[in-house]
Amino acid sequence: MATGNLGIRIGIVLAALAAAAVLVALYLVFFVAPLEATMGIVQKIFYFHVGSAINMTVAFGVCALAGATYLVSRPMSARVASIADAVGIATAEVGVMLGAIVMVTGPLWAKVAWGTYWTWEPRLTLSLMVFLLFIAYLALRAYAGTDRFGRGVAAGLSILGLPGIYFIRVAVERWGGAHPQVVYKGGLTHPGMRQAFFASVIAMLLVTATLVLLRALIERRRQQVDALFLEIDRTTG
Amino acid sequence: MQAWRQFVAIVRKDLVVEFRTREILLTMALFSMLLVIVFAFAFLSDPTRARDYGPGIIWVTVLFASTIGQNRLFDRERENGCLWSLLLSPTGAGTIFLAKATTQFLFTVLMELPTLLLILVFFDLAVVRPGAFVGALLLGTIALSLVGTLFSAMLMNARMKEVLLPLVTYPLLVPVVIAGVKVTSVAVGAPVAEDPELWLRFLLGFDMIFAVATWFLFGRMIRA
Amino acid sequence: MQAWRQFVAIVRKDLVVEFRTREILLTMALFSMLLVIVFAFAFLSDPTRARDYGPGIIWVTVLFASTIGQNRLFDRERENGCLWSLLLSPTGAGTIFLAKATTQFLFTVLMELPTLLLILVFFDLAVVRPGAFVGALLLGTIALSLVGTLFSAMLMNARMKEVLLPLVTYPLLVPVVIAGVKVTSVAVGAPVAEDPELWLRFLLGFDMIFAVATWFLFGRMIRA
Amino acid sequence: MPGRTVELRAERVVRVAGRRHILRDVSLAAASGDLVAVLGRNGAGKTTLLSVLAGRQVPDGGRVVLTIDGRIASGTAVRAATAMLPHDLLIYPDLTARENLAFFMTLAGQAPDAGQIASVLDRIGLARDADRVVRQFSRGMQQRAALGRLLVSGADVWILDEPTTGLDEVGRRWLLGLLSDQVRSGRLVLMSSHHPSEVASCATRTLVLESGRVVLDGPGGADGAAAAFTRMDGGAP
Amino acid sequence: MPGRTVELRAERVVRVAGRRHILRDVSLAAASGDLVAVLGRNGAGKTTLLSVLAGRQVPDGGRVVLTIDGRIASGTAVRAATAMLPHDLLIYPDLTARENLAFFMTLAGQAPDAGQIASVLDRIGLARDADRVVRQFSRGMQQRAALGRLLVSGADVWILDEPTTGLDEVGRRWLLGLLSDQVRSGRLVLMSSHHPSEVASCATRTLVLESGRVVLDGPGGADGAAAAFTRMDGGAP
């Protein structure tokens, strides 16, 4: 990844695109998409809720890829490994942030739609587990500090996260549930709602990409600052 | 051949130490009994519903007790930095991993016997499908041992090992617990509409994929 | 005056170390959250009965989390044999005991806050009698801290500390848990015919008697 | 406290483990101004004897008596008058060196005094590392931090188990000088050692243990040390 | 294995903790027949250097190379050729001395041989206590048991961190003689020490560290030791 001006320039372009997409999505959500019949304005949560949820999954998938890259490249190339490491922490943090949005919007919506903040329902359980898994990733990173051993363990965890997510998904799907599946089941018939929905998903995707890129650049900078401090310590200490 | 001798030596060492101190098995067994008793007190309001919450209690107990056993097993390797004597020896990482996972599996199974007996008696449960009951426990215990061993070894020297271990492993193990509870519910004759075969196959798949994944990761993660 | 300074120094030391590592509070909070989640899985068959098993889950969680916190708190004193630096100093045994019990109480209360929030939200419980709810938790936590501190200190160097501690303390603490569950059931509006006042007074009496007894025993038991 | 005279007496002390004796009728009397070197082959019982004298182990037979200015002391007074440096250093690994010293000063019943602590840190050679947590210290640095505990304790009796362990040569010389000074200013010091040169340079008395029995209670100095180590020579390596 | 020639090379090894260096560009080459004494004040980096050479810590920069009969070894071969005795002894406290040795022989890839183990136990002076668990040993006895681990390992390179710690005088003399013998029979030994007399009696080379940097790489013997210790004199105690 470019860490000089190029990376930042890409970041600025992405940020601009994301901002535009967010404005478009907000417009479509609040002024074009119709008010839902039974839930009213509260249904607008849907567009943020689902967008965050999908992007959370994407972020965690990339995190696992970065983890695999880190473990494989570590003995061969310090540079590739530290870039993969930066991508790993960036995707995990952004993913957890998106997860937090899901975990706040979901229950708020649930209180209105189902009359309770939480039920032990498969989809909800799935997202909670995945969310916790990557919180564990962040905890590992936080306590490992810059220790390469701890980073390796965190990378391993993110890799195991993939089959983990698969098994959690299989497990929870086997026991049915109340969480809606309108999109995949071909619901969402109203064109206004459809447009708003896709716009919000794309906007969230752009926001996610921007945040990940910037966070990874920050991490690279931090790595470089550490290297500079070490260089000073090496020549003077 | 040499790897086999090393494997046997590591497992035997842990068994000898355990036979001498009886620490881990006693810890696990007593802890799980206390757990069962506390559960009994906390939920004893309605004994007729034992079949509903019995399977849950079984799996919660197995999960916690195996975590505790795992912690103690690796505390032993941590004292005097002993795990390093394994890692710095010419023994292969895969051998070390399989040996530790095997010990962990043996200890967990040994702990489960008295605990299950206690739960079945205390909560007055009858096992109507013993095959499914035992199968779920064995497959589940293998999963716990694999995931637990990988991360206990990794986190052995982490400052917050005791938090990090459950934090890291429980989300991965939740599907195992879910599947276990389902099969066990059917096995004790609870009126649930579940297909135990399906869940058992699920557990088998989990075991196979995680056996390969953990075995592979162990070497990569531990010898940087 | 000198005893007071020593008391403050010991409590402050534990808080400084905790602030630096955040180990114990995180361990307790995360462990109890995991406990709650696992309970939820295990008992999720009938969410409408949350008021029945909610109080049980609250007290089991508090009991286990406080045991774990206690273990960690004394692990810290065990590293480098540090408790000996307290015991061999001219600090009075009573001062040491009260300081450690106070720290333990503080940690347990801090851990209870997020955990209770989680339980109330997850299990959708409403506290209809907040006074009784908080009173039972505070009095119960005092009891756990007194009994736990006494025996953690005694058992610190025992080989099987982690088993022995619950084995010794839980039988003493079961009445506290029972009383706590009763009061909490009333406090969350479960349809039980219990007088919370009575149980609260029981908890108060337990605390007072055990405060005197543990304080007295600590000095006798630890400096033989 | 300076100016007091203390006397430490062990009267037929016995210590057993299972069905074996670790200490067999060990008697000993030492007073302010003595520096007693406790000597013996590995496993002779030195650590056990020092622990009993410091109150960390309770004798299974016989007794230990401490008199201060001729009066038998007990309880708090004994503990205030004694300080021990054992193998396991009794310092808190997650506190800094400075925090450890302040804490131990308070425990010893004195108000912590920043100036005194700074000067002790300087004397033990940890001025530069005073605000790092002890866990990160090298072995010798930890030994130094533990020595600081004795310096702030104000105790009349110092009991040290192989105190030069891990110290570098300069540190060792400094420590032996310090102990001599302490003894001259009226402290009673008991220490174990395996090094003839250390014993020769500062001990005023030597006590040789063999299988938990006192086999020699002789003078210090170069001659005393030579005699003691000759007594221990031979046998298995 | 006897008859092989090994060479251990450190090339500009760097080790960091946070933003400080523990080792700064440490280079070193030693071969069969060398006994390198690694010296330095407390906190100089001796333990860290030895750990890196033994493979217990991974260098953050530079590399460690072991060649056996001129060919670069890797993985299992390196571990089979190296044995380490660190501060934390790496022996199982709940196994007896004899069981520990048998276990480590198997790990090293040899069939445990009761006769050889008995003779090693005799040499390390634990024949009488061979069947007691190590936990009950005194400090010096534990050190002896850990030395036994090296003797059964069959390694070509011995790396020892302050190996005379806790040994009594007879044991120390025996150990220094043993190390000299090992070196003469073609082993490569690296050890740290704070005692000029130990270094003088057996080292063939001295390496002085200061703040993680090699400041002297000189000869062994009495003169070499004297020069090395003079280099380290002065500064804080």
Ligand code: HEM
């Ligand atoms: C209580 C916490 C909740 C959580 C943790 C949660 C979690 C999720 C997740 C992870 C997804 C993405 C699924 C995927 O990518 O396949 C999702 C999608 C969705 N959620 Fe939620 N949800 C919650 C509550 C709710 C509620 C109360 C409603 C509405 C009644 C709702 C409606 C939807 C809808 C309509 C989708 C689109 C998914 C599809 O159509 O397949 N969610 N939710």
Ligand SMILES: Nc1ncnc2c1ncn2[C@@H]1O[C@H](COP(=O)(O)OP(=O)(O)OP(=O)(O)O)[C@@H](O)[C@H]1O
């Ligand atoms: N807890 C115990 N159980 C059984 N035996 C013990 C125990 N503690 C010590 N011993 C035995 O008591 C004897 C004396 O031990 P001690 O530690 O006092 O020796 P030491 O003189 O300090 O030796 P070293 O020079 O090696 O430090 C040893 O043989 C030891 O094995």
Ligand SMILES: Nc1ncnc2c1ncn2[C@@H]1O[C@H](COP(=O)(O)OP(=O)(O)OP(=O)(O)O)[C@@H](O)[C@H]1O
């Ligand atoms: N984990 C760590 N974190 C931070 N600093 C560390 C860590 N480990 C070691 N250090 C620092 O590195 C330096 C070298 O430590 P090392 O243990 O190698 O010294 P040493 O030469 O063996 O000293 P000694 O003679 O006291 O044994 C010390 O200043 C120490 O504080």
Ligand SMILES: [Mg+2]
């Ligand atoms: Mg000793």
Ligand SMILES: [Mg+2]
């Ligand atoms: Mg060192």
